[in-house]
Amino acid sequence: MTTESAIETARAQLRRAVDQLKLPENEWQTLSTPRRILEVAVPLRRDTGNVEIYKGFRVQYSTTRGPSKGGVRFHPSIDMDETVALAMLMTWKCALTNLPYGGAKGGIAVDPATLSRGENERLTRRYTSEILPIIGPEHDIPAPDVGTDEQNMAWMMDTYSVNAGFSVPGVVTGKPIVLGGSLGRTSATGDGVAISTQQALIAKGINPLGATVAIQGFGKVGYWAAIALEQMGLKVVAVSDVQGGVTGFSSVSSLWDHFKAHGDLNAPGTEKLTNEELLHLDVDVLIPAALSDAITEHTATKIKARIVVEGANAPTTPEGDAILNDKGILVIPDILANSGGVIVSYFEWVQDKQNYFWDADEVKTNLSTIMLKAFKEVASTVEERSVTWREAALMIGVGRVAEAHRLRGLYP
Ligand code: NAD
Numbered sequence: 001m002t003t004e005s006a007i008e009t010a011r012a013q014l015r016r017a018v019d020q021l022k023l024p025e026n027e028w029q030t031l032s033t034p035r036r037i038l039e040v041a042v043p044l045r046r047d048t049g050n051v052e053i054y055k056g057f058r059v060q061y062s063t064t065r066g067p068s069k070g071g072v073r074f075h076p077s078i079d080m081d082e083t084v085a086l087a088m089l090m091t092w093k094c095a096l097t098n099l100p101y102g103g104a105k106g107g108i109a110v111d112p113a114t115l116s117r118g119e120n121e122r123l124t125r126r127y128t129s130e131i132l133p134i135i136g137p138e139h140d141i142p143a144p145d146v147g148t149d150e151q152n153m154a155w156m157m158d159t160y161s162v163n164a165g166f167s168v169p170g171v172v173t174g175k176p177i178v179l180g181g182s183l184g185r186t187s188a189t190g191d192g193v194a195i196s197t198q199q200a201l202i203a204k205g206i207n208p209l210g211a212t213v214a215i216q217g218f219g220k221v222g223y224w225a226a227i228a229l230e231q232m233g234l235k236v237v238a239v240s241d242v243q244g245g246v247t248g249f250s251s252v253s254s255l256w257d258h259f260k261a262h263g264d265l266n267a268p269g270t271e272k273l274t275n276e277e278l279l280h281l282d283v284d285v286l287i288p289a290a291l292s293d294a295i296t297e298h299t300a301t302k303i304k305a306r307i308v309v310e311g312a313n314a315p316t317t318p319e320g321d322a323i324l325n326d327k328g329i330l331v332i333p334d335i336l337a338n339s340g341g342v343i344v345s346y347f348e349w350v351q352d353k354q355n356y357f358w359d360a361d362e363v364k365t366n367l368s369t370i371m372l373k374a375f376k377e378v379a380s381t382v383e384e385r386s387v388t389w390r391e392a393a394l395m396i397g398v399g400r401v402a403e404a405h406r407l408r409g410l411y412p
């Protein structure tokens with residue numbers, strides 16, 4: 001990790017898109033300013049009876065194209081700057097995939113591994129209660145992110161609904177199916193990362209069948225991407241989590257079985273790798289699917305992969321990005337590569353609003369249609385404007401938000 005912050009990365013990317021689109025300075029000011037930010041104190045009664053106060057955040061970066069939408073992260077290092085950066089990325093991602101949303105993000109500066117289940121529930125409910133005045137199906141719709149899952153979403157939905165006096169499933173996405181969740185949401189981000197990987201390989205003239213992949217992060221994104229890639233006939237040769245990585249496993253599902261039983265990746269027959277060694281493996285595709293700033297000027301120089309598919313949000317700093325570009329490595333940017341999650345979250349919200357639920361095939365087909373369309377648009381912009389895939393994706397996303405701003409005008 002280096003000193004670059006996600007907010008510096010996000011602002012540098014936006015500045016470049018604004019310059020490339022030749023937008024006037026007043027539009028840079030509008031686009032680079034979050035619409036609404038909220039910091040809350042979240043008191044938690046620990047199981048011991050002690051009361052501790054945690055910092056909670058919710059940033060609604062943009063509501064220009066619709067209600068804001070974005071995940072809730074439980075991680076000790078989350079702060080307001082990082083939340084703003086991630087909410088900004090969500091804004092361009094929703095615009096790039098043409099979803100009728102703005103962008104948001106939230107979280108609590110806490111390590112969920114230090115919480116009992118009861119403590120996690122109380123913290124989640126109190127956080128929901130603190131941000132309750134600004135969320136809702138027509139306002140801002142949270143979802144899971146690092147350190148949260150469908151159980152957290154169930155508690156958030158229940159807290160909101162109890163306060164409303166009736167059931168409001170559309171207030172969050174990524175819920176359990178029985179509470180109005182969508183089939184296919186759990187694996188959606190990983191499925192989308194796999195679609196992106198397949199398309200990137202084709203764009204680079206490499207046969208996806210048998211292509212090799214290394215994945216940093218074995219959580220909701222990394223695990224499901226690994227499963228989907230294996231099903232598509234690619235070879236996942238290495239994965240890692242916060243404790244380090246492994247190679248030499250026979251299949252992702254066998255590694256998962258070991259992980260579930262023992263809580264580590266060191267299945268019999270595997271060989272250990274450091275996270276840095278994983279990044280530098282000679283593979284066709286490297287997928288950073290953990291946290292921000294994994295690929296920096298320090299780690300990028302030794303990357304040998306032909307393609308980087310950004311499963312995580314903001315995993316590459318601008319300096320790292322420049323090195324990858326100089327080396328001719330194709331980078332599929334986060335706002336395209338990991339958009340599968342918010343796309344199926346959108347489907348979940350639509351289903352909740354209509355009280356009519358789709359089957360799994362319909363979800364998968366519609367996910368793939370939206371992702372392939374976004375892929376095609378980005379590829380055309382790369383061709384027409386001679387820019388990188390990241391620049392093209394941002395130009396499309398930022399351009400759409402800027403146009404929406406222009407058309408709505410300024411009130412009063
Ligand atoms: P998660 O909490 O389920 O998993 C995170 C994984 O990263 C875990 O395996 C963890 O051990 C690992 N990890 C943490 N620190 C690490 C380190 N220093 N080195 C290597 N591995 C490390 O989180 P997730 O939901 O899978 O999210 C991962 C990334 O994808 C985040 O950047 C998130 O914002 C982004 N993302 C998630 C979704 C989603 O639907 N969950 C959607 C879009 C983007």
